[in-house]
Amino acid sequence: MKVFGEEASWTARRRWMSLLLIVGLGWAMAGESEGRAALQVGRIKGKVIAVTADRREPLAGVLVVLSGEFLPGKVAQTISDDDGSYSFSDLPPGDYVLSVEVEGFERFAQKIMLPLGAIVEVPIELKPKAVREAVTITAGEDELRRVESNIPAQLGAPLLRNAPLVNEKFQDALPLLPGVVRGPDGLLNVKGARAAQSGILVSSINATDPVTGQAAVELPIEAVETIQVYSNPYSAEFGKFTGAVTAIETRAGTNEWKYLLTNFVPRLRKRAGTIMGIESATPRFALSGPLARDRLFFFQGLEYRFVRTRIPSLPDLQNDTRLESFDSFSRFDAALTSAHRLTLIVSVFPQKLDFVNLNTFNPMATTPNFHQRGWFVAVHEQAAFSNGSLLQSSFSLKDFDADIYGNSPPPFRITPNGNAGGWFNRQHRESRRYEWAEVYHLPTFSWGGQHAFKIGSHVAVNTFTGLDRSDPVHILRADGTLAQLEIFLGEGRLQRRNTEVTFYGQDKWTVHPRLTLDWGLRYDRDGIAGENNLAPRVGFVLLPFADPRTIVRGGVGLFYDKVPLNVGAFEQYQTMQVTRFGPDGRTITDGPRVFSNIVEGGSLRTPRSTAWSVQVDRELTRRVLVRFGYEERRSRRDFILEPTRLPTGESALVLSNRGRSRYREFQILTRLRLQERHELFLAYVRSRAEGDLNAFSAYIGNFHNPIIRPNEYSRLPFDAPNRVLLWGDVRLPFDLLLSPVVDWRDGFPFSLVDEEQNFVGPRNRGGRFPRFFSLDLQITKGVTIPFFGKKYRTRLGVKIFNVTNHWNPRDVQNNIHSPAFGTFYNSVPRTFRGKFEIEF
Incomplete structure (x- = not known):
């Protein structure tokens, strides 16, 4: 594909060579350990x-x-x-x-x-x-x-299947967990961290975008076995984040053939009182079983998605975002010998998302499109040895390319009442990540208790090439006069490479049947920052009473983040030239002023955080468990941008490690087991998320922000101090299954701006959105359908979102010079969706 007249740099020949290398390494490792691991199973x-x-x-x-x-x-x-x-x-x-x-x-x-x-x-x-x-x-x-110092919040396959998920994607399920919210920008914020500060693992493989650091993977929901969210994992094997990490375990085949077909009936699009084509078509198919019984297992998940999403506050036929994607996940598990296993995973997830960030103030013409081509291949090898040790090896290759472009010609115009013109930024990116990891589990041994020790190493090579070019941006006053003109200078040709090296040791020390310690040390070196970072961590699990129904766990640790490639390439981006005009829109009052891209001190450091937590679990009865927990995280060296006047009189946009953030959370959770396999959870979270607001990822990423004002330390945009969450499922008579989700929280904060887009008063102190409340339900019934002499199990049902039709606006007019100042818009009304799946 040609973009801006440039040929894609990764040729088909190199892709095939990479794939052959992976397969060759996997079989080489298979041969090496076969003879050594025959007696220990x-x-x-x-x-x-x-x-x-x-x-x-x-x-x-x-x-x-x-x-x-x-x-x-x-x-x-x-x-x-x-x-x-x-x-x-x-x-x-x-x-x-x-x-x-x-x-x-x-x-x-x-x-x-x-x-x-x-x-x-x-x-x-x-x-x-x-x-x-x-x-x-x-x-x-x-x-x-009872021996784990940090218990992840977990979502299993049954919940993913039964919960009312609007798009039936694994990302939709994460906000069902306390401490996870979808922020005003649509990105997931886990435990008070920005999206780029968290990590995501798919079958232990890093699934973030090497360029932005954000999650960059799509999976059919049937391919997900479990989702685990660790806010403070005290095991040294986890790294490259300062917020939280989401670990997804994928589904493997078994000795029983299974098939699942769901969502095969399209939903019609109704606009302006009539049917106008298809609103949604999202068929999914999953297949699993043995290719060779007890030896070779197979799982395949396929999903095609075509979805138009309506924005209620815009006129009909001008208010739909459009998504088209295809997700394929394949997994092969082979028992090569009695103690030697090999797994091959291939995942492909191209996507076209048009009219991104369409809302009350951004009509279709002003929005960008985001098209990406993503895939990854991974080989995992596991060998057990006669001394009781275990070696796990993996090699993976991830490719993530993206194109961002507008829907109409420039310039992009920002006014007090909304935006007009064409999206100003165009991007073409090609990125690749090679990863190799080894984990060696030593035989357990006794010395002052029982020890389970493991050591690991990890090497990753990330590469990135691309173009990033922007057209002029006009900031207009309420009377239509020009207040500020931004022009972008330079080629915007980007290229960056980074090699990451990790070593760690981790010991689970059972000091006493009622006391277990997790302690470890992690070493990270990042090629962009060029630092050697040591991260010690320790966690504990204590059963304070002879009654094992009370468990106290906690710990403290140091965590180092990743350095995204776009941060390392900052000085290669186009520079911004700003000219300010007087009230007549023609007289220059300042500029043209060129803001050169400068890294403070000429080098970067790796962001880090210090986190600690304590948690008490008490099983009151066999049906009721109560949990109290507190955690705190302080981040330092965050990447921030600051427009600065240099001592020479010149101007610069300075990238530095001066950023800070802090998150505190107190949580009460109750688990009620109503029936076997069916539970209800009720949680209250009191939290506070604050930090520097000029985070690099908030301005330079998939969708650039052209307005950069002085940095401030304040509430983060996704801060929600109080939240109550209820979720679970209940089995009813007649094979009915009811799955409710209740979410109540404080509204997100917002800032006030004037007609020249300058902040008025402290940032994120202008007010909050109204309190959010949503009751979502899914109810399904099992039905057996005879077909050609066989009986197939199906589930039929309905999903209802926002049952009470509560007003949950997503947009606010925050410009004090707009006649509509203070008005909220764009709440999603009560919505019904059908549910139909066949399992055979």
Whole structure:
């Protein structure tokens, strides 16, 4: 593809060579460890038995689930045979959780410690719910959590499937977690951090955009097994963020073939009282199963999306954003030998998003389009050795290219009542990331307690080339006269490379059955900053009483962020020339003034944060758990931009590490287990997010901001001091499933500006949006449909968003010289969506 007359720099030949290199490395590692790892595997087996007052009966056809850190996808499944027998073979030593859920019986869950090469027999005795009071269940998952110093907020596949998600994407589910909000710019802010300060991992692979540092991956929701959000992970294996990290585990195939078809009925577009084409078509298909039983497993998820999203405050036929995308996720898991596993992942996610940031003040002509071409390939290899150790290796290649351009000719005009003209900035980017990681788990040993030690290394090479050019920007007063003219000078030809190196050591030290310590040290070196950074961390888990229903956990750690490539290329961007005019719009009062792009001190440093937390969990009854938690994070060396007058009299736009931010959060969470497999969560969060507002990512990224004023320290744009959140699902009679989500929070802050776009008063102190409230529901019913002599399970239902039709505006007129000053706009009304899926 040619953009601005330039050929794309990555040729097809290099892409094929990269792919062959990955596959070759994977098989080379396979051959190397095959002979060394033949004797150390184990087995877990037993029978599934229904136990009543007077009899014991084997149960056939029961799904038995085994979860563990070293399994492909961290989970394995099997079906009990005619005499109730089940078996899991070729298991490396370690901790596992065995679980079974059968309708009408108590849930069974048990933690198992599998020694080296052992065969462990675990009978699964299921007792009817009618004798609940007499049953003692070992909650294996909870037992594992009693040794973890930092428990991530987690979303599993059932919740992703059952929750009312507006676009049915994994990103839609993240705001269901306390401390995660979607900010006024549409980006996700996790635990008070800007989007670029957080990390995202997909099957342990870095899935951020190397250029902007923001999340850059799309997955069919069926490909997601779990989503875990760590706000302060005290394990040294996590790095390259100062906010939080989201870890996505993808789904692996099993020995049972499964198919899922959903969203295959398009939604019609109704505008101006009539049907005008398609509003949404989002079919999804998933397929998984064994290509070779017990040896080679396959999962494939496919999704096509065509979605028009209406902006209520704009006229019909001029108020739709448009999204078209195709997401493909493929995963192959191979058991090469009894102790050697290999996983290949291929993900492709091109996307076209037109009329971005369409809102009350930005009509279609002024908005940009964002088209991206993203894909990644990853190979994971895992080998167990006869001494009880384990080696995990991975190699990945991620490619993310993007084009941003406008919908009408320049210039871009900013007025008190809204914007006009064509989007001013055009970008073409090509970026690539190569990653290689090794993690070695040493055999557990005893010395003052039990130790589980691991060491790891990580090398990443990031490259970026592109063009970034801008057209003139006019700032107009209320009477239409020109107040400021911005012209951009230079070629805007960008190129940057960065090599990142990491080493770490981490020890889980069980000092006492009621006290576990996590301590580790991480070393990072970033090629752009050129610093050697050491990040010590320590966490603890304490069971203060003999009763294991109370758990205290916490810790403290130092975290170093990544340096995005666009930060490293700052001095290559076009420079801005600003001219200011008097009231007549013609007389020059200042300028033309050229703001040169300068890095303060000639070099950059790596942003860092110090975070600590403490949390108390108390299980009041078998149905009710209460959690109290407090956490605090202070970030330093954040990248900020400051328009500055130099001692020489010249002007400059200075990039520095002077930025700071701070986040504090107190949380109360209650989990109510109404039924087996069905829970409700209620959380209250009191928080405060503040920091320097001229963050680099707020001005230079996918969508540039042409108005740069002096920096201030204040509330961050996504600060919401009070929030109440309820979510979960409830099983009703007649195979009905109800999934409610209630979200109430304070409105986001905003600033006041005058007709020349100067801030009036302190920034983000001009007021807040009205309090946000939304009740969303999804209710579905299971239906069996006969077809050609077979019966297929389907679920039919409806999703209702904003059931109460509460006024939740997203736009505000904050210009004091506009006649509409102080008016709020653009609330999404009550909305209905159908739900139809077939599983066979």
